Amino acid sequence: MTTSDLLAGVPRDFLAPRQVLVGDGAVAGTGSALAGWSVPTGAVGVIADVTVAENGIAETLLQSLETAGYAPQLFALAAGEPTVTAAQQALDFLRAADTVAVVGIGGGSAMDVAKIAALAAAGDKSIRDLLGINPEAAPGLPLVLVPTTTGTGAEVTRISMLADDRGRKVICSHPLLVPLVTVLDPYLVVGLPPAVTAATGMDAMAHAVEAFLSRNRSPLSAQASLLAIRLLREWLPRAVQNGHDMDARRATLYGAHQAGLALNAGVVLGHSLAYTIANRKHLPHGVTCAIALPYCLAYNAGSELSGATELALTITQGRSEDLDDAAAELRQLAEDLGLPTSLAEIGIGAGEAQGMARECVELYPRPSNPRPFTLDALTDLVTAMATGKLPGAEVTQTVGSNDRGRVSA
Ligand SMILES: NC(=O)c1ccc[n+]([C@@H]2O[C@H](COP(=O)([O-])OP(=O)(O)OC[C@H]3O[C@@H](n4cnc5c(N)ncnc54)[C@H](O)[C@@H]3O)[C@@H](O)[C@H]2O)c1
Ligand SMILES: [Fe+2]
Known part of the structure; x- marks a missing residue:
């Protein structure tokens, strides 16, 4: 393929996070990255996969937030398919803690819950209100995504996928779901079976x-x-x-x-x-x-x-x-x-x-x-x-x- 082949055709958009921290131990820079984007100090909701939370995989992240003056509030997401109900619980948690930003750490399941909850948390909509393609939405809370699996790419996409009450997949697709910051730290995936x-x-x-x-x-x-x-x-x-x-x-x-x-x-x-x-x-x-x-x-x-x-x-x-x-x-x-x-x-x-x-x-x-x-x-x-x-x-x-x-x- 030549460059000219590549550039020919219908114009397309391409979304990506505004900042990507990459490298061994990169997660230690999460707090200062948020401060670098002028996120005021306050409570930060950390939506974590339960295995990640229980095995100490989120420890460096939590320390980094504290060091930068934030107060991390951990929400451990139960194992299994991420559901609309679980995302609503995460949203209620964020609102109750009056969070200024959200970090999702885990595989696609935890990141998808963090994404849609962060989008809803700045306004008064429920998770259900935000399902669909390009639902009406205002900018959510600043969002950081930290993958601990090496698969979905949810840390960059405009999509959050959840399961409804009947187990069917429902999605929210919106450009505002692309995070402010993504952190790629290989130390976090070492224990993946x-x-x-x-x-x-x-x-x-x-x-x-x-x-x-x-x-x-x-x-x-x-x-x-x-x-x-x-x-x-x-x-x-x-x-x-x-x-x-x-x-x-x-x-x-x-x-x-x-x-x-x-x-x-x-x-x-x-x-x-x-x-x-x-x-x-x-x-x-x-x-x-x-x-x-x-x-x-x-x-x-x-x-x-x-x-x-x-x-x-x-x-x-x-x-x-x-x-x-x-x-x-x-x-x-x-x-x-x-x-x-x-x-x-x-x-x-x-x-x-x-x-x-x-x-x-x-x-x-x-x-x-x-x-x-x-x-x-x-x-x-x-x-x-x-x-x-x-x-x-x-x-x-x-x-x-x-x-x-x-x-x-
Ligand atoms: N948003 C998107 O663009 C997008 C794209 C594709 C898939 N998805 C969604 O992502 C979900 C699947 O995500 P996934 O494949 O990352 O799986 P997952 O998030 O469900 O995690 C798989 C398992 O690995 C465990 N785990 C995660 N990190 C670990 C670590 N570092 N060490 C040990 N165990 C760890 C989890 O506890 C879980 O049991 C699905 O719900 C799918 O619909 C989203
Ligand atoms: Fe896939």
């Missing part, structure tokens, strides 16, 4: 690849995608194998962050497929994304896509210019990380294929997907997912087994 590292890392990989495929891609999102794919492809296996490998933790944290920036272009078919899996099996989001991603790439492999060669080369680490090979490589990566790679492995049979395809078309359509969704083509694709046989599978065997070198560059 291998299975969570693998699943959240493949969620990040899915964001990066799908955002690159998206028709809403921009020059900035494309660059973020490619950097994220490069980092995650190289370092995610090492982060899963040895959580104390600091090079791997740094690279995957930064890779997931770049993938979050790439999300300015949105996701495509892979996340639609992942939601249809989640509707049938209660699995971590990253696991469903990991199963779906190779099929998303294979479905789009034949479509007109500028930069397809660069995408394939980045995924295959220079081994192939072919997106079918890249799809096979992503499936192999998931397998290497110990994740399932077919629907059969998670107990979903081919009999579900047409229903899942219909859900993609009717519930999760993606006009930004390069190849249009059609019921027949998606039914075939999901049928293939059931057995784990990728379309274009002759090359799959080559890339996926011991003979990686045979795929032409």
Whole structure:
């Protein structure tokens, strides 16, 4: 892709935090960063994942706020899916404590609650009032987001995702949800268990690849995608194998962050497929994304896509210019990380294929997907997912087994 290719096309917006603190121990600078943005001293609401709160992972953050003259007020978010009710409780907590700013520390769950609660806290709206796309909202409290997983990119996006009373996902999408400050501190992710590292890392990989495929891609999102794919492809296996490998933790944290920036272009078919899996099996989001991603790439492999060669080369680490090979490589990566790679492995049979395809078309359509969704083509694709046989599978065997070198560059 040339610079001129990148800049051609429909204008796109690109949102990002105003300040990003990056590096080992960066979280110690949180308090002074808030002071640097002229946030007056007072109570700061700290919305923390319960595991993070209980394992002392938020200690340096709390000390940093105190040192800068703030009074941190900790709200530990219960384990499990973040719900509208939990977010309302967090909001009530912030209002009762009369907070001047909010810090969210944890994975996507804690950050999403912190985001929407901070947006509501400066006014008199409830969480429910703020659900939807671009709801009417005034600027919220200054917001800092500190990821402790290496996946969602929620520390940069304009989205907060919650579950309603019936367990369905509802979202608030608003530019005001992009934080003032993001902190990327690899020390905070050292204790992330291998299975969570693998699943959240493949969620990040899915964001990066799908955002690159998206028709809403921009020059900035494309660059973020490619950097994220490069980092995650190289370092995610090492982060899963040895959580104390600091090079791997740094690279995957930064890779997931770049993938979050790439999300300015949105996701495509892979996340639609992942939601249809989640509707049938209660699995971590990253696991469903990991199963779906190779099929998303294979479905789009034949479509007109500028930069397809660069995408394939980045995924295959220079081994192939072919997106079918890249799809096979992503499936192999998931397998290497110990994740399932077919629907059969998670107990979903081919009999579900047409229903899942219909859900993609009717519930999760993606006009930004390069190849249009059609019921027949998606039914075939999901049928293939059931057995784990990728379309274009002759090359799959080559890339996926011991003979990686045979795929032409
Ligand atoms: N806002 C967005 O743009 C966006 C994007 C994608 C996904 N999401 C949402 O993010 C949520 C998933 O987030 P996630 O994948 O980060 O998982 P998560 O926040 O649910 O955390 C996963 C698990 O890891 C634990 N954990 C977190 N940090 C840890 C650490 N440092 N050490 C040990 N354990 C730790 C948590 O307690 C939890 O059990 C979903 O609700 C999803 O809808 C949001
Ligand atoms: Fe995702």
